Amino acid sequence: MNVDWKIIRKYIPLLQQLVLRDLKIKYRRSFLGYLWSLMNPLLMMWILTMIFSYVFRFDIPNYPLYLITGQIVFGFFSESTTVAMSAVLSNAGLLKKVYLPKFVFPLASVISSFVNMLFSLVAIFIVMVATDVSLQPTLLFLPLGLVILFVFSLGIGLALSSLSVYFRDMFHLYGVLTTAWSFATPIFYPVNIIPEDLRYILYYNPLYYILDFFRKIILYDTVPDGSDIMLCIAISCISLVVGISIFRKLQNKFVMYI
Template identity: 55%
Template sequence: MKIKYRRSVLGYLWSLLNPLLMMGVLIAVFSNIFRFDIPNFPVYLLAGQIIFAFFSEATSLSMNSILSAGPLIKKVYIPKYIFPLSRVISSFVNLLFSLVAMIIVIFATGAPITPAILLFPLPLLYILMFSIGMGLIMAVLAVYFRDMIHLYTVLLSAWTYLTPIFYPISAVPNYVKSIIYANPMYYFVEAFRDIVLYSKLPDLQTNIACLSFSVLSIVFGLLIFYKNQHKFVLHI
């Protein structure tokens, strides 16, 4: 975090300003041009934006973590999972700062606040687990396939549009809905929105989907990482 905001005048304040400024731009576009009729659109938008921005940043940084630590890995023995894990945790701290922006928008828009909002750590835990697993996988892919670093930027863009962040799922045709329902990020975003926007606990189906994707991500991430980590030194 210190390195990220080094020599920045506003420093950590950017963790709060970034989601607010991006929210302002997207609201101007999608509220006035496309005119999606979504109640309390600012909170709807920011909830999805915060969750997906964390995942995007965490996995992108994790992807380069082993390569950037190459000189250290070649010199001394150190558990290699530390590098992608540290990137995810750093991004998660940034996410926690962004929650301040969420609180500001909730109060500013008069969104209802009930005791259910105290359950907000639950979807954050889900997305943290999913991001750790995906971060481990992306770190391995980047070591063996450097083109993946550039390809992943394109994949993230497509993934963003296939996640209902700034549009309601009711606005897309049925054949697109089937793709969205297979998208793990859809369930993490919906679980977070259920709590902070709709003041309710995510339903059983959403919780099962979130937990399943999170556990599978962690399991496959660890298996793939530990199977390949001893060969990293030959490719970095």
């Protein structure tokens, strides 16, 4: 995987403008603006906690924190990859007029979603305070988890953004896939309710390991062991390598299809 850092540095001002544009568009004409990044996960957590704690009675210690951690991690992945998928097509007019490295558009989309998620992380700390969970040294691993999640999502986003140029059905298929993926990831349910003969679905789900990393350091006050860390890093790196490879292979003919 050869990443031309000189090109990335050269186009940092463009990346900044694209990220700011995406953030402004997301909250344009919204009265509460960026507060929705904080309120959305809290409101959804409250609703789902009522449903799954009292109706279905999932017996999970500190279910609100368990739930909101899963919501924010999967929510960022879903949002960032979805917006990255349309990044090249939505900037087709600009690409036809001037030469720009095409990867900056999906990269900017993932970065803008990442900035949005950073606001949402405040919701996790609010729930920690509300449920009497003290801040532990394990939270020092949070930046590493965020980098792993960002890199994994960027790799998927790069692949989707290039494939969607040639196959517009990707927009419809990916919506179905993310819904199925959310149910295959223990966001709101405990792992132990999955029958043993179906648990292999979790083991082939890369987001399961990344989400487990976050829950260990936030909810369970546990330092992930070396094998867990290396596995998550490997998952994110493989995603990025595959994403860059697909993007580079397909990008030369983008102009013919956009």
